[in-house]
Amino acid sequence: MNFLDAFMPFRPKRGAPKRTSFDVDRALLVELHAHPSIEKHRAANGELILIVKRNLYPAEKFIARFFTVNPQRRIVLDKGGEFMLNEALKPNTRLADVAVKMSKEFNLDLEQAKLGVVQLVKELMLREFVFLVRK
Numbered sequence: 001m002n003f004l005d006a007f008m009p010f011r012p013k014r015g016a017p018k019r020t021s022f023d024v025d026r027a028l029l030v031e032l033h034a035h036p037s038i039e040k041h042r043a044a045n046g047e048l049i050l051i052v053k054r055n056l057y058p059a060e061k062f063i064a065r066f067f068t069v070n071p072q073r074r075i076v077l078d079k080g081g082e083f084m085l086n087e088a089l090k091p092n093t094r095l096a097d098v099a100v101k102m103s104k105e106f107n108l109d110l111e112q113a114k115l116g117v118v119q120l121v122k123e124l125m126l127r128e129f130v131f132l133v134r135k
Helices: 003-007 058-063 079-088 095-105 110-126
Strands: 031-034 039-042 048-053 072-077 130-133
Touching: 031 079, 031 095, 048 079, 072 079, 079 095, 079 110, 095 110, 110 130
Parallel strands: none
Antiparallel strands: 031 130, 039 048, 048 072
């Protein structure tokens, strides 16, 4: 370690393991619910396509007067993402249970399955396909 690495306390150190900035187990104690306008379609290669209608921002509404603006969002899920979504959308199922099922189904380490579920749910939430409910 050189002098500069020791001086910069908030900079990640070389070779140091990455730490998550949130409690994964606590993040998985929620239920997943789909957006009311979600549509599911199957692609030619078998992947699942999710389509959701979204609300346009005021600037997008203004731009839509002059240009074509797509009011839909799309995402393509592979076999693992489809399994996670189908299991998570079952009634009274928490994401922690889904991570356990994924680790068994795909022969993954439980910690790896938990992080995968959190990553996928984060992407789906940011794109407004799903929302979370804490019970």
